[in-house]
Amino acid sequence: xxxxxxxxxxxxxxxxEDDVPLLWVLRDELKLTGTKFGCxxxxxxxxxxxxxxxxxxxCQIPVSAVSGQPITTIEGxxxxxxxALQRAWIEHQVPQCGYCQSGMIMAVSAxxxxxxxxxxxxxxxxxxxxxxxxxxxxxxxxxxALGKPAGDAA
Amino acid sequence: MITRRRMLLGTTGVAGALVVGYALxxxxxxxxxxxxxxxxxxxxxxxxxxxxxxxxxxxxxxxxEMGTGTSTALAQMAAExxxxxxxxxxxxxxxxxxxxxxxxxxxGFLFESKNLTLSSIPAFLRGTAADATGAIARYMDLQTTGxxxxxxxxxxxxxxxxxxxxxxxxxxxAAARVGASRGSFHTxxxxxxxxSGQSFGFGELAAEAAxxxxxxxxxxxxxxxxTLVGASLARFDIPAKVxxxxxxxxxxxxxxxxxAAIRIAPATGGKLRSVDEASAAQMRGVRRIVRLDDAVVxxxxxxxxxxxxxxxxxxTFDAGKKAAVFSAALRARQVSALGGKESTTTDLTVxxxxxxxxSHVIERLYHVPYLAHAAMEPVNxxxxxxxxxxxxxxxxxxxxxxxxxxCAEVAGMPMSQVIFHxxxxxxxxxxxxxxxxxxxxxxxxxxxxxxxxxxxLIFTREEDIQHDYYRPAVTSRFxxxxxxxxxxxxxxxxxxxxDSADTEAHIIYGVPHQAYRAVKIASPVPTGxxxxxxxxWHGFFVESFVDELAxxxxxxxxxxxxxxxxxxxxxxxxxxxxxDKAGWAAPLDAGVGRGIALxxxxxTIVAQVAEVEVAKLxxxxxxxxxxxxxxxxxxxxxxFRAQVEGGIIFGLSAALYGAITLEHGAVVQRNFPDYPxxxxxxxxxxxVHIIESDGTMGGAGEVGVPPVAPAVVNAIFAATGxxxxxxxxxxxxIARG
Numbered sequence: 072x073x074x075x076x077x078x079x080x081x082x083x084x085x086x087x088e089d090d091v092p093l094l095w096v097l098r099d100e101l102k103l104t105g106t107k108f109g110c111x112x113x114x115x116x117x118x119x120x121x122x123x124x125x126x127x128x129x130c131q132i133p134v135s136a137v138s139g140q141p142i143t144t145i146e147g148x149x150x151x152x153x154x155a156l157q158r159a160w161i162e163h164q165v166p167q168c169g170y171c172q173s174g175m176i177m178a179v180s181a182x183x184x185x186x187x188x189x190x191x192x193x194x195x196x197x198x199x200x201x202x203x204x205x206x207x208x209x210x211x212x213x214x215x216a217l218g219k220p221a222g223d224a225a
Numbered sequence: 226m227i228t229r230r231r232m233l234l235g236t237t238g239v240a241g242a243l244v245v246g247y248a249l250x251x252x253x254x255x256x257x258x259x260x261x262x263x264x265x266x267x268x269x270x271x272x273x274x275x276x277x278x279x280x281x282x283x284x285x286x287x288x289x290e291m292g293t294g295t296s297t298a299l300a301q302m303a304a305e306x307x308x309x310x311x312x313x314x315x316x317x318x319x320x321x322x323x324x325x326x327x328x329x330x331x332x333g334f335l336f337e338s339k340n341l342t343l344s345s346i347p348a349f350l351r352g353t354a355a356d357a358t359g360a361i362a363r364y365m366d367l368q369t370t371g372x373x374x375x376x377x378x379x380x381x382x383x384x385x386x387x388x389x390x391x392x393x394x395x396x397x398x399a400a401a402r403v404g405a406s407r408g409s410f411h412t413x414x415x416x417x418x419x420x421s422g423q424s425f426g427f428g429e430l431a432a433e434a435a436x437x438x439x440x441x442x443x444x445x446x447x448x449x450x451x452t453l454v455g456a457s458l459a460r461f462d463i464p465a466k467v468x469x470x471x472x473x474x475x476x477x478x479x480x481x482x483x484x485a486a487i488r489i490a491p492a493t494g495g496k497l498r499s500v501d502e503a504s505a506a507q508m509r510g511v512r513r514i515v516r517l518d519d520a521v522v523x524x525x526x527x528x529x530x531x532x533x534x535x536x537x538x539x540x541t542f543d544a545g546k547k548a549a550v551f552s553a554a555l556r557a558r559q560v561s562a563l564g565g566k567e568s569t570t571t572d573l574t575v576x577x578x579x580x581x582x583x584s585h586v587i588e589r590l591y592h593v594p595y596l597a598h599a600a601m602e603p604v605n606x607x608x609x610x611x612x613x614x615x616x617x618x619x620x621x622x623x624x625x626x627x628x629x630x631x632c633a634e635v636a637g638m639p640m641s642q643v644i645f646h647x648x649x650x651x652x653x654x655x656x657x658x659x660x661x662x663x664x665x666x667x668x669x670x671x672x673x674x675x676x677x678x679x680x681x682l683i684f685t686r687e688e689d690i691q692h693d694y695y696r697p698a699v700t701s702r703f704x705x706x707x708x709x710x711x712x713x714x715x716x717x718x719x720x721x722x723x724d725s726a727d728t729e730a731h732i733i734y735g736v737p738h739q740a741y742r743a744v745k746i747a748s749p750v751p752t753g754x755x756x757x758x759x760x761x762w763h764g765f766f767v768e769s770f771v772d773e774l775a776x777x778x779x780x781x782x783x784x785x786x787x788x789x790x791x792x793x794x795x796x797x798x799x800x801x802x803x804x805d806k807a808g809w810a811a812p813l814d815a816g817v818g819r820g821i822a823l824x825x826x827x828x829t830i831v832a833q834v835a836e837v838e839v840a841k842l843x844x845x846x847x848x849x850x851x852x853x854x855x856x857x858x859x860x861x862x863x864x865f866r867a868q869v870e871g872g873i874i875f876g877l878s879a880a881l882y883g884a885i886t887l888e889h890g891a892v893v894q895r896n897f898p899d900y901p902x903x904x905x906x907x908x909x910x911x912x913v914h915i916i917e918s919d920g921t922m923g924g925a926g927e928v929g930v931p932p933v934a935p936a937v938v939n940a941i942f943a944a945t946g947x948x949x950x951x952x953x954x955x956x957x958x959i960a961r962g
Contacts, residue, residue, distance in 0.1 A: 088509070091527075091529050092529065095527065095528055095529040098476075098528075099484070099527050099528055099529070100527075102478060103469075104469070104472065104475075104476035104478075105468070105469015105470070106469070107475075107601070107602070107651070108475065108603065108683070109601055109602075109603070109686065110686040110896055110897050111685055111686055111687075111896075112686070112896055112897075112898070114896060114897040114898055115601070115686075115897055117601060144469070145468060145469035146468070146469050148468070149468075153467065153468065157467040157468060160463075160467045161459070161463055161464060161467060164459065164460060164463060164863055164864075164867065165463075165467075166292070166462075166463050166466040166467065167292030167293070167294075167652075167867060167868075167871055168291055168292030168600070168601065168602070168649070168650060168651050168652040168653075169292065169462070169463070169465075169466030169471055169649075169651070170473060170600075170601040170602045170651025170652060171601045171651075172466050172467060173469045176467060194905060195904075195905040195906035196906070198905055199904055199905070199906070200904070200905075201601065201897060201902055201904060202601070203599060203600055203601050203652045203654070203875065203878075203902065204292050204601075204652060204871045204875075205870055205871035205872070205873065205874030205875055205903070205908075206867075206871070207874065207903070207904075207905050207908040208870055208908065208910070208911050209867070209870075210905065211905070
């Protein structure tokens with residue numbers, strides 16, 4: 072009857088319907104509101120979280136399909152401290168309204184985990200999230216700076 | 226006892242000689258402000274600036290934070306005049322109370338500038354004013370964030386002066402303590418320092434300083450003495466936006482919160498006909514089904530349950546009186562109206578105007594479609610109705626004070642019984658301005674159906690796109706003729722308008738004979754302010770037509786514009802810088818072209834060069850946008866650059882893809898797949914170059930938008946010889962030969 076959900080290392084037993092999208096479980100049941108509702112059809116990426124380390128759009132995943140599997144949200148990224156990626160976001164003053172940025176950061180961090188120095192093309196192919204404020208140039212700059220070896224001043 | 230004294234608020238300007246005589250200022254205002262927003266140990270100084278006993282300076286921000294960095298920029302301006310230690314300065318969004326409206330500030334300090342004129346007030350507010358005096362008085366009694374007002378108006382005419390007055394009070398307090406003259410002190414790093422070396426922290430002096438009366442004429446720093454203004458300081462709001470901590474309107478969670486999903490009649494003016502209530506009422510979590518005149522709302526304990534029940538209701542709607550409305554027919558009506566004698570809101574003639582048109586007339590027709598805002602946070606609001614105690618509303622608004630008044634009106638109660646909590650917005654772009662508040666209205670109505678329970682009403686993306694207040698569809702017709710030297714001699718422009726005279730159509734170029742006519746045609750769907758407002762369409766029209774005239778005259782489009790700007794050195798400088806940085810004259814491959822455009826709006830002059838590649842089959846890729854912007858002085862250069870970059874991308878989404886179309890009176894588009902916007906893969910490289918000049922401070926948020934569309938369309942022409950006169954680009958056939 073209940074669904075077991077493993078989010079940010081914590082296990083939750085939830086009395087909810089099988090078909091509720093993961094997004095709404097995170098937001099309304101667990102109050103993890105860093106994950107955002109943007110389009111509800113898997114198009115914009117504002118709801119991006121990690122499932123087994125891969126970026127997924129949580130508005131398209133029925134909660135029953137991910138029972139017991141490790142899920143990470145923006146709140147669980149970096150375990151209490153900011154990751155290098157999040158620090159780069161501050162350094163490059165990336166966010167404007169900030170609403171899409173949780174999803175952006177989750178999408179980019181999943182990419183960097185498998186490809187630490189992505190080209191602009193890699194980035195554009197992997198990160199299809201929408202930002203209406205137009206922070207894309209700064210996202211590129213932040214990711215490019217992260218991809219450079221430490222000590223590379225260029 | 227409340228004492229009152231008369232304050233003189235005045236400004237003289239050109240065009241309409243703006244002089245405001247005002248006002249009665251109750252002396253208890255500061256005390257009341259203390260009670261509303263000060264914490265124990267803090268004192269309010271100079272209306273909007275708060276200095277705590279520990280020296281922490283808090284600047285109250287009467288605007289919303291929707292991504293533009295307003296709070297940080299205004300705090301910079303305050304800290305500069307205060308000589309505050311930047312690490313001890315914070316910003317706080319002001320309560321939705323008249324004490325923190327711009328009016329409270331206007332009542333407290335002399336309002337003085339030779340540059341503030343009616344034309345520097347945002348156009349959408351200008352329309353509400355009976356005269357110049359009325360315009361400024363109304364403007365100052367709002368908490369509006371629209372028309373790029375925050376830094377250039379609130380900051381320049383308000384917060385900066387408040388801060389300087391506060392600094393003066395602190396010096397006065399120190400002087401009284403030591404028994405020395407005020408002139409023997411200076412301020413630095415949040416300390417008041419005597420020539421002897423003895424010094425006091427701002428915090429130590431705050432309580433004593435508050436006993437003195439603030440000056441209406443505090444001395445202001447000279448621009449060349451600035452150390453904080455002009456620096457790219459990091460924004461206050463960014464750290465909480467990289468870890469999911471920021472609470473937007475959609476994230477609020479008062480105790481016992483319920484959720485509401487809504488379906489609104491697809492056609493404007495349509496009515497709710499039927500709902501299958503029996504099938505939804507028994508579903509899990511459903512609390513209430515609320516039938517409204519034009520919509521149905523389900524209140525449930527979870528948003529997903531509310532949505533599922535809404536689907537189960539299978540609501541049907543009457544199409545309403547607008548059922549016959551189609552975009553194509555509307556466009557045809559606009560075109561025919563321009564040729565006819567329909568009512569006009571304005572006629573302006575320069576020189577001999579239309580009578581100067583000769584026998585060789587160059588005539589062109591342009592059209593832009595309706596556009597939705599599609600901010601990332603779908604519109605939403607949370608309301609708690611507790612009669613007789615009142616109403617509490619949480620949400621993101623571009624005018625918190627007016628939102629409070631609006632919600633009071635919907636609930637039929639006095640404003641004093643309504644609390645409005647202003648929250649950060651996940652984008653707005655004009656969608657959350659007064660007049661565009663269906664989401665507040667529906668949320669309050671839903672809450673009134675379940676008294677005592679807070680209700681968060683969220684539009685789905687589909688409802689958000691289909692029930693927006695759209696950038697209007699507009700048609701513009703030009704007729705021009707050239708002198709023998711190729712320069713335009715006559716410029717005649719007729720355009721449709723929903724309600725305003727659109728002075729944004731008026732050109733900056735030197736043309737001896739000009740005529741403008743705005744033809745009023747009501748819109749069948751609601752319209753509202755969309756980032757850069759009228760300049761979003763007139764920028765495209767004017768800068769396309771001037772490019773066409775350059776081609777007719779067989780001149781380079783850059784050279785052609787230069788020759789018409791001899792009397793406009795700042796415009797010329799922006800144009801030259803953009804062209805220079807873009808490498809205007811450098812050779813390009815076949816199928817690649819450059820286009821240029823120049824638009825002044827909200828006090829900032831922006832030139833852009835687009836470099837565009839058109840594939841054999843006609844697909845368009847914008848490779849690069851080079852931008853030069855003269856905003857007078859800039860408070861936070863990196864923040865300004867971010868706004869202009871964002872404006873360019875916002876404008877580019879519209880230019881390439883944006884179109885809201887109507888069929889049977891309803892909006893066709895539903896979500897991002899059929900209302901596409903720029904993503905990383907199609908975002909060009911963007912370079913923004915700031916020009917600092919002695920001009921009045923201009924806006925940042927909107928000014929990047931207008932030049933993009935014409936620059937891109939002009940570049941497509943340069944690449945292919947195909948001239949697009951209708952947006953978006955994606956709808957056009959551009960195969961190059």
